C-alpha cells in the first residue's frame with residue numbers, strides 16, 4: 001500500500017511538473033503573441049508616419065513621375081498681365097508662370113514644342129510666342145494656335161495657398 005502511494009505521489013509530481021511546464025509554455029506563447037502584435041502595431045505606425053508626406057503629396061494631381069510641390073512665387077509678385085520664368089519639375093525644365101488679363105495664374109513648360117526655343121508671354125496679344133519661327137500658343141490652355149508647333153506645351157498644375165503659388169504637378173499631354 002505505501003508503495004502504491006509512493007508511485008501515486010511520483011505520478012502526481014510528474015503531472016504537476018508537466019502542468020507547470022505547459023502553463024509556462026502557454027504563458028510564453030501568449031507573451032510571444034503579445035510581443036509580436038506589439039511589434040507589428042509599432043511597425044505599422046512607423047510605416048504610416050514615414051509614408052505620410054508621400055500620402056499627402058499623392059493628393060496632388062500630376063502625371064505621377066513629375067508631381068512634387070515647389071514654391072514658385074508670391075501672389076503679389078506678379079501684376080495682371082505679367083509673367084515670370086522658373087523651372088519645374090527639375091532645373092532642366094524651364095517654365096513660365098503668367099498672371100492673365102482675367103486675373104488667373106497659368107503655367108507651362110516654355111520650351112517650344114517645335115524646336116525647343118524658349119516661349120515668351122506677349123501681353124498685348126495675350127498669347128505665348130516662340131520667336132524662332134513665330135509659333136503661337138493659347139495662354140488659356142497651351143494649345144498651338146499658329147506657326148510650326150503641333151503639340152501643346154506641358155501644363156504645370158498650380159495651387160495658391162497662403163499668398164504663395166506652388167507648382168504641384170505637370171501634365172505632358174502629347175509627348
Ligand code: FES
Pocket residue numbers: 112113114115116117130131132133134135147148149
Ligand atoms: S522652335 Fe518654336 S516655332 Fe520653331
